[in-house]
Amino acid sequence: MRKTFIAGNWKMNLSKQQAITLANQLKQQYQPLENRQIAVFPAFVYLDAMQQILQDSSLEWGAQNCADKAAGAFTGEVSVSMLQDFACKYVLLGHSERRHVYQETNAMIAEKFTLAQQAGLQSVLCVGETLAQREANQALEVIQRQLDAVLDLPIIEATATPNWLIAYEPVWAIGTGKTASPAQAQEIHQQIREYIGKNNGNLAANLRIIYGGSVKAANAGEILAMEDIDGVLVGGASLKIEEFLEICKCNNSY
Ligand code: PGA
Numbered sequence: 001m002r003k004t005f006i007a008g009n010w011k012m013n014l015s016k017q018q019a020i021t022l023a024n025q026l027k028q029q030y031q032p033l034e035n036r037q038i039a040v041f042p043a044f045v046y047l048d049a050m051q052q053i054l055q056d057s058s059l060e061w062g063a064q065n066c067a068d069k070a071a072g073a074f075t076g077e078v079s080v081s082m083l084q085d086f087a088c089k090y091v092l093l094g095h096s097e098r099r100h101v102y103q104e105t106n107a108m109i110a111e112k113f114t115l116a117q118q119a120g121l122q123s124v125l126c127v128g129e130t131l132a133q134r135e136a137n138q139a140l141e142v143i144q145r146q147l148d149a150v151l152d153l154p155i156i157e158a159t160a161t162p163n164w165l166i167a168y169e170p171v172w173a174i175g176t177g178k179t180a181s182p183a184q185a186q187e188i189h190q191q192i193r194e195y196i197g198k199n200n201g202n203l204a205a206n207l208r209i210i211y212g213g214s215v216k217a218a219n220a221g222e223i224l225a226m227e228d229i230d231g232v233l234v235g236g237a238s239l240k241i242e243e244f245l246e247i248c249k250c251n252n253s254y
Contacts, residue, residue, distance in 0.1 A: 002207075003208070004036045005230060006232055006248050010042045010043065010046075026244070033248075044078050061088060065093070065095070066079065068111035084119060093109050093124065094125055106148075109150070113125065113149075113150050113164070123165070125150055127168055129143060130171045131171070167209075167212050168209060170185075174212070178213075211229050217246035
């Protein structure tokens, strides 16, 4: 049984005080549900505060990125071991804003993934096509290339049970208000699972594939009800406590 994973990607938003307030509200108001994990992904500089606020709760936290090097003279970068100093359980890798605004390549993301896996930090590998790629019927091909960068790593063979996740986020649906329909998202999630299953049936059956792109309280339930959708990665709507709480609580069994 794959546990539903609900993640709030706060991106480069909130002041320190706002981040603290949001984390405290979530901690006080979220009643833990069985078979569900909730995690927030604040900016690096607020991870210390997250650890202090959330450590004695059911809520988890992670970082939005990490360096593709272990340590050394890499000005401005943050390493996997630094994230672990703040008890991060997860790291987002290859978010479309990292790929498209900061030109991160599949090779860089693979380096980060390997470092995270070696350290026991769970990666949330983000994949997804642009609108132009979808319109040119290249969505699956693009996603397969993004997946291959990680699936071909020797470290994947060594993991019997998956300690990483995939987030399918169509680039055209991020921050645009345009959501893939539940059926459109399910189709890609199923194709991702089938693709992984060609070489590794156990991994395909157990790996969680979550959906992201303009998820809000009004559409989360129907998205989560899809068979191959194991959670959601929420950007804008995770910054509003009522909205995010609704998503965290929403019924996914209809
Ligand atoms: P959005 O962002 O929910 O604001 O579209 C999702 C994401 O980028 O993770």
